[in-house]
Amino acid sequence: MTHYKSEQEFLSSYSIHDFDVPLVSVDMSIFSIIDDELQVLLVKRADYPEKGKWALPGGFIDLKQDSTLDDTAQRKLRDKTGVDTPYLEQVGTVGAMNRDPRGWSVTVAYMALIAADSVVLSKDSSSEDVKWVPVFQLAKLDKLAFDHNQIFEMCHERLKSKVQYTSLPVNLLSEEFTLTELQSTFEIILDTSVEKKSFRRRVLDADILEETGNMKTGSNRPAKLYRAKEQGKDHLFPRSIEGPR
Amino acid sequence: MTHYKSEQEFLSSYSIHDFDVPLVSVDMSIFSIIDDELQVLLVKRADYPEKGKWALPGGFIDLKQDSTLDDTAQRKLRDKTGVDTPYLEQVGTVGAMNRDPRGWSVTVAYMALIAADSVVLSKDSSSEDVKWVPVFQLAKLDKLAFDHNQIFEMCHERLKSKVQYTSLPVNLLSEEFTLTELQSTFEIILDTSVEKKSFRRRVLDADILEETGNMKTGSNRPAKLYRAKEQGKDHLFPRSIEGPR
DNA sequence: TAATGTTAGTGGCTTAAAGCCATTTAGTCT
DNA sequence: AGACTAAATGGCTTTAAGCCACTAACATTA
Numbered sequence: 001m002t003h004y005k006s007e008q009e010f011l012s013s014y015s016i017h018d019f020d021v022p023l024v025s026v027d028m029s030i031f032s033i034i035d036d037e038l039q040v041l042l043v044k045r046a047d048y049p050e051k052g053k054w055a056l057p058g059g060f061i062d063l064k065q066d067s068t069l070d071d072t073a074q075r076k077l078r079d080k081t082g083v084d085t086p087y088l089e090q091v092g093t094v095g096a097m098n099r100d101p102r103g104w105s106v107t108v109a110y111m112a113l114i115a116a117d118s119v120v121l122s123k124d125s126s127s128e129d130v131k132w133v134p135v136f137q138l139a140k141l142d143k144l145a146f147d148h149n150q151i152f153e154m155c156h157e158r159l160k161s162k163v164q165y166t167s168l169p170v171n172l173l174s175e176e177f178t179l180t181e182l183q184s185t186f187e188i189i190l191d192t193s194v195e196k197k198s199f200r201r202r203v204l205d206a207d208i209l210e211e212t213g214n215m216k217t218g219s220n221r222p223a224k225l226y227r228a229k230e231q232g233k234d235h236l237f238p239r240s241i242e243g244p245r
Numbered sequence: 246m247t248h249y250k251s252e253q254e255f256l257s258s259y260s261i262h263d264f265d266v267p268l269v270s271v272d273m274s275i276f277s278i279i280d281d282e283l284q285v286l287l288v289k290r291a292d293y294p295e296k297g298k299w300a301l302p303g304g305f306i307d308l309k310q311d312s313t314l315d316d317t318a319q320r321k322l323r324d325k326t327g328v329d330t331p332y333l334e335q336v337g338t339v340g341a342m343n344r345d346p347r348g349w350s351v352t353v354a355y356m357a358l359i360a361a362d363s364v365v366l367s368k369d370s371s372s373e374d375v376k377w378v379p380v381f382q383l384a385k386l387d388k389l390a391f392d393h394n395q396i397f398e399m400c401h402e403r404l405k406s407k408v409q410y411t412s413l414p415v416n417l418l419s420e421e422f423t424l425t426e427l428q429s430t431f432e433i434i435l436d437t438s439v440e441k442k443s444f445r446r447r448v449l450d451a452d453i454l455e456e457t458g459n460m461k462t463g464s465n466r467p468a469k470l471y472r473a474k475e476q477g478k479d480h481l482f483p484r485s486i487e488g489p490r
Numbered sequence: 491t492a493a494t495g496t497t498a499g500t501g502g503c504t505t506a507a508a509g510c511c512a513t514t515t516a517g518t519c520t
Numbered sequence: 521a522g523a524c525t526a527a528a529t530g531g532c533t534t535t536a537a538g539c540c541a542c543t544a545a546c547a548t549t550a
Binding site for chain 3: 440442443446447450462463464465466467482483484485486487488489490
């Protein structure tokens with residue numbers, strides 16, 4: 001290896017194109033609750049490779065526009081949904097020689113949680129079509145592009161696991177919600193029933209919600225409406241929700 | 246954008262060098278308990294950039310040799326410590342325009358836990374020197390290369406947090422250990438005392454250890470020696486260790 | 491306007507797993 | 521043999537969950 005006298009000298013002669021480098025992309029699972037089901041956003045690929053297959057939304061880093069990886073994820077999210085920063089979390093990174101026919105490739109997986117009512121779907125040049133798919137269907141029906149089934153599974157696992165000991169699901173609801181609605185999103189994600197009293201104690205004792213003063217009325221007793229005290233932040237409970245015994 | 250008739254045609258005309266791509270590397274925090282302290286392995290950089298600074302061990306993916314990202318991490322670990330697969334976990338990925346003077350760069354952070362007695366340190370061409378540093382000193386004394394202080398902090402946080410609800414620390418001990426030794430590694434990592442009875446109940450009820458039949462003797466009552474039932478796997482407890490009230 | 495239906499919200503007990511602290515046990519050392 | 525030390529356990533308290541039945545507040549219907 002050549003030895004350089006100064007960092008300046010080293011950098012001026014350095015070119016990334018002298019080396020073999022992998023592709024790097026960002027892929028994301030955007031979750032929302034629609035029709036009382038946990039759904040995830042898919043796009044249909046407009047170009048090769050895997051043209052015509054459904055895939056998680058994602059793409060390459062724009063070295064000019066994005067100053068961090070999170071920026072790339074935010075941009076992708078905005079492009080597809082028009083939504084800005086609801087809840088975005090990096091889940092993990094997979095990289096392998098043969099996961100993409102173009103060569104060694106690395107992808108950073110993110111998950112986003114959004115309230116369905118805040119979304120306006122829009123396709124861009126890289127996708128023919130965009131749709132919401134119920135999560136429980138995904139495992140059975142669709143074979144996604146690349147290793148996106150596996151990446152989706154990582155995200156789904158992360159979501160389910162964090163729901164057990166954090167207050168994450170508040171990010172799936174619109175700003176005002178009732179405790180019953182919140183409980184219901186927990187139940188939908190965990191796919192199990194949650195005991196009402198325990199749930200309310202847990203959430204209220206954690207001091208993460210505040211009453212808005214408004215009520216949700218219907219053909220029965222009105223329910224207090226709450227909002228999250230700190231948007232985006234999620235509370236860690238000392239124990240997991242346990243579910244029925 | 247050009248449109249291709251077939252995937253073959255697309256791939257044959259595809260070259261990664263036509264695009265701006267970021268650098269990708271792997272960096273790792275290798276933890277061990279030495280002299281009753283949690284320590285982390287650092288290397289001194291032999292080349293530009295950041296020549297002469299201490300850094301987390303790591304480097305670029307070898308597109309020929311490594312077939313997955315985990316392979317890269319394993320290889321780096323082996324190069325520095327001679328150890329093979331004790332406990333390796335991906336922690337997260339940071340990427341930004343200006344974290345490396347060579348350009349947009351992405352690094353995948355891993356953490357490894359190893360038993361001190363299993364290690365033979367060895368430098369390779371990319372490092373002048375290798376040393377163990379107590380974790381509590383790192384925050385104060387050393388300004389590491391690049392954003393490695395921040396990356397190390399991610400790993401350290403992950404370690405501390407997982408110790409609260411998993412059996413991770415078994416991976417820091419040699420094959421046979423006493424319950425008191427295990428408790429001690431928990432205490433060192435958490436930097437707090439743990440109640441003996443609670444700790445033993447928790448660990449033994451979890452059914453993750455088995456007696457080896459041997460005893461550790463000293464100038465007092467001998468202690469039973471245990472080993473982890475399943476190496477590498479860590480148990481999830483339903484609650485966190487709480488520490489003194 | 492009174493009865494009925496429906497969901498919101500609470501009271502009060504049980505249970506699981508943690509904390510606390512004192513006591514017993516099994517060795518070595520002097 | 522008695523002192524010393526760390527291992528191991530007994531037994532109570534506390535915390536946060538589960539369970540389930542009850543009351544509360546509204547709209548709808550008869």
